Amino acid sequence: MLQNGYSSLAEVPKVSEKGVLEKASKQIFTQVVSNTPRRLRLRIAQLHRQPRQMQRLVTSLEAHPNVHQVKSNIHHGSILIHHDGKDGSLENVFSKLWDLGVIFEDITEGKSEAAAEISNAVVDLNKRVQRATNNVVDLRFLFPLTLGILSIRQLIIKGLQFEIIPWYVLAWYAFDSFLKLHALNGKPSTSE
16 A cells, blocks of 8 residues: 555556646656566656755655665756665555655656657667767767768769669768758757
8 A cells, every 4th residue: 555545556546536637736757667566766747857856856755765776867867776675665656756746757858768768769879879988979970971972872883873772861860860860950840
């Protein structure tokens, strides 16, 4: 049984129910990303990813008797909770989260869950490439460079033939992706 009186997570009120909406400004919208034995990963909604708010959650969870370790990543809104895995410990952790104002909802913010995971994986890969090259290059440079090299290879091997994936298509993608990934205002532009 959860400490706040609910016997299961299914009975915890959803955000759309009356009473919960009145306290919505105090609520932290969160999604369970993975729940494996002794480990729980949460993703905090973009709106609630302020350092002070995330640190308050981490500090409160670290003080919980069933929790061994808590790691957070503010940029991704991720909180990883290692708990003891004993009977009822996960329910107690969920109860503590509920007491802290955490509401479990789908927070993909317009993206499908798969798209959000792929986006996060690409961002993580980009950071690793930057670290490995001492910030000399990143994926925004390497991707168009690779397409440019493929277009030159295609031109040398096939010449100016109009076959499947001709060189000029690869060259256009290299040029277009470079422009989109290096937009002047810092946001990708749309070519519509």
